[in-house]
Amino acid sequence: MDKGLALQARDVRMEYVDQATGDRLLAVDRVDIDITEGEFVSIVGPSGCGKSTFLKIVNGLFPATAGTIEIRQSAKGVAHAMVFQDSSLFPWYTIIDNVAYGLICQGVSKKDAQRRAQPLIDLVSLTGFESKFPYQLSGGMQQRANLARALTVDPEILLMDEPFAALDAQTRELMQAELLRIWSEANKTVLFITHQIDEAIYLSDRVLVMSARPGRILADITIDLPRPRQLEIKRTPEFITYADQIWGLIAKQLKPHIHDKAAHPGGEAVA
């Protein structure tokens, strides 16, 4: 793997067999990605395009059918950790036990794990909520805990799978700003999956646009906006230009379906 890279994916391909029909389906195809250390990279794409699948391959939850993924690993910490979509905290554990979970998995004693989880709880501003259960927290706070849980194992690269998708629009904006603050403090490489274009631009150094299934990388767009970024940046002309460019690429992916529906009114769409 090249020097200075945190992740290098080459020609990643993932096929699976549909259990209902027995058909072989291609979820992800010919994906090449390089992520530099400390970089914040997002993948956007139409829903069902295989972006979450790709992330789960990186996380080791799914096997790739072909290709290689290399992730830098330092002596301390782990190579990667995942921030899952909403409500993935264990409802039967308190917040501190949830955040400490990754360390418990590594065989750290409960007491040590809790002690090491505390600074991360403070980092995500959940101080005072350690002994609450997830249901006692708002959705935004639950996602903060979710983020802290991934950071506790000190991963080389943080994998985030649409972590704010289930939040309301206002909370989501605040969480995006919070994530940038935490990212600059924690100094992590991030691979972020979202279907929200403005979220991707606002957060990222680079936005990768993925095609409809099978997922391929269509474009690699460097976001040349100054940091630190305030939420107001979303209303600048530069930001909107990026948004238009990315939306143009994604809309093209959606179009065939629209055409098919229009061409066969009342009939089944032929994708």
Add this chain to the structure above:
Amino acid sequence: MSVALASQPLRSRPRNRVTRFLSNERLLYGLAGIVVFLLAWELGSRTGIINEYFFGRPTGIVEAGIREVQTPRFWGDLAASFFEFASGFVLAIILGVPVGLAAGRFRRLQYALDPWLNFFNSLPRIALLPVLVIMFGVFGPWSKIAVVFLGAFFSIVIPTMQGVRTTDKRFVDVARSFRASERLMFRSVVIPSTVPFIITGLRLGVARALIGVVTAELYTQTEGIGVLIRRATENSDANRALFGVLLFTISGIVGVESVRRIEARYQKWRPATSLDRR
């Protein structure tokens, strides 16, 4: 034109103990229901409308109870029934929970056990009673413990197995993602999400185990509260027999309440829903 909406002032929870008791309609009417029924029964037997000889009388049951607890034989019967129930039920938990967990975890084990689970679950277990008496003997507690065990065991195994099989994939993925060992995965994900199912099994098990005690004692006629009931009816002492029945009812209530306590202890993490309001 305007539409008038009926408004309702918000009533705060009364502070005073007495007013709070009086405003708890559920408790109040529940008690009233019991008192009215017992009074009608009592007055009915005293006026001769109800024949006390066959139907008993509430205060008569209390008197019979007071007489009964002064005999040493009663305490022996109570101890015997309790021992049969407790050992059969505890044995059912000790074996049922692990078997259920294992069968839920290992698909092939479940396939192998399925025919037996179906067989014993369809079988009216009471029909096995005479056979169990041959196997384990009339005297001593063993045949009765076996009946109690069979009653509770399957009630515990089946829900436990289903609980493991319905573990939420999201949480399994989280554990995998953090490289949890198989053991930790079981302890941190599978067991906590199966606890509500185990509790359901225990609740069903208490009732089945109790039925087991009563029928086994009535059948074998050695010792226990079941024998107390039988002896009382042979002497046509309705009050004394009903006292025995009351003891079983109380055991049932105590059993279910204990399960509820266990549930509350393990379910702290669950939000209280409106359905939980008591």
